[in-house]
Amino acid sequence: MKTKMAAFSVVFLLFVFTQQALLYPPAVGILGKSKDCLVCHANNGPWKDDNRLMIDILDKVTKKSFKQSDGSFKIDVKRGEILTVLTVIGRKGGDQVAAPLKNAWIYLDPKTIKSSSLSKFAPGWDVNLPMACRVVGDKLPGYNYTGLTVLPMSIRPTDAAQDADLVLQVMLTKGESVKAKPKEGMIGSYFERKVKLTVID
Numbered sequence: 368m369k370t371k372m373a374a375f376s377v378v379f380l381l382f383v384f385t386q387q388a389l390l391y392p393p394a395v396g397i398l399g400k401s402k403d404c405l406v407c408h409a410n411n412g413p414w415k416d417d418n419r420l421m422i423d424i425l426d427k428v429t430k431k432s433f434k435q436s437d438g439s440f441k442i443d444v445k446r447g448e449i450l451t452v453l454t455v456i457g458r459k460g461g462d463q464v465a466a467p468l469k470n471a472w473i474y475l476d477p478k479t480i481k482s483s484s485l486s487k488f489a490p491g492w493d494v495n496l497p498m499a500c501r502v503v504g505d506k507l508p509g510y511n512y513t514g515l516t517v518l519p520m521s522i523r524p525t526d527a528a529q530d531a532d533l534v535l536q537v538m539l540t541k542g543e544s545v546k547a548k549p550k551e552g553m554i555g556s557y558f559e560r561k562v563k564l565t566v567i568d
Contacts, residue, residue: 404471404538404557412556413464414539421459421512422537422560427451427519430509439561440535444524446566451521454499456537457512466503466514467539467556473498474520474533474562489531489564493523500540514539524566533562 414420424433424440433440433452444450456470474497475487484490488497496518503514510517538555545552 403534403536403559404473404555407550408538408540408544408553408555408557409550410555410557412467412539412541412554414458414467414556417558419459419462420539420558421455421457421510422535422558423453423455423510424535424562425453425455427453439563441563441565442522443565443567444522446524446526446528446568449521449523451519453507453517453519454535455507455510455515455517456539457503457510457515458539459512462513465541468541469500469502470514470516470537470539471498471500471555472535472537474535476531476533489528489533491525491528492531492564493525494520496520522564524564528566530566531564533564535560535562 424442425431426433428451430453433442435441442450442452454472456472458466473487474494476489479487479490486494486497488494497520499516499518501516501518503516505515505517507515507517537558537560539558540553540555542553544550
């Protein structure tokens with residue numbers, strides 16, 4: 368009886384997780400095979416000026432940015448060790464339009480998009496939060512931006528991990544999508560950044 372109850376609990380939890388994930392805005396890149404958010408969502412928001420957008424990835428401990436001179440990010444991690452980074456998204460001050468209500472983002476390896484895996488992160492890398500949709504209003508010392516979101520993500524290269532090229536997809540949004548009609552009801556502006564993961568042996 369205990370074995371049956373345990374099996375039922377696992378199936379139930381998987382069902383709940385799947386249903387929640389399907390409702391989660393960035394889930395298109397996790398459970399689906401779409402190449403980006405724009406397959407479902409409209410890129411019609413007022414936050415189109417990339418020069419006013421701030422996207423950064425920081426070491427959680429040192430607060431050092433992984434940003435390179437070309438705007439991409441390079442993250443070096445020792446094999447088997449855990450590195451926690453902060454994904455930081457916001458708009459520069461003096462914006463002429465109101466801040467978004469939510470920032471959504473997802474880290475994905477384009478090579479995994481067509482796979483049946485639930486995770487579209489780089490194969491061989493453990494990750495606890497590769498995607499999020501967060502209401503703006505976070506605070507981070509030294510980052511005086513409007514519509515700011517800050518959230519930690521821990522990554523660990525396993526024995527099978529190799530260097531990987533990820534795409535960080537970001538959407539600034541306001542409103543709520545209409546059920547079964549995701550391009551209606553919510554406005555959003557879409558951006559991408561390149562992220563290079565490097566394993567240090």
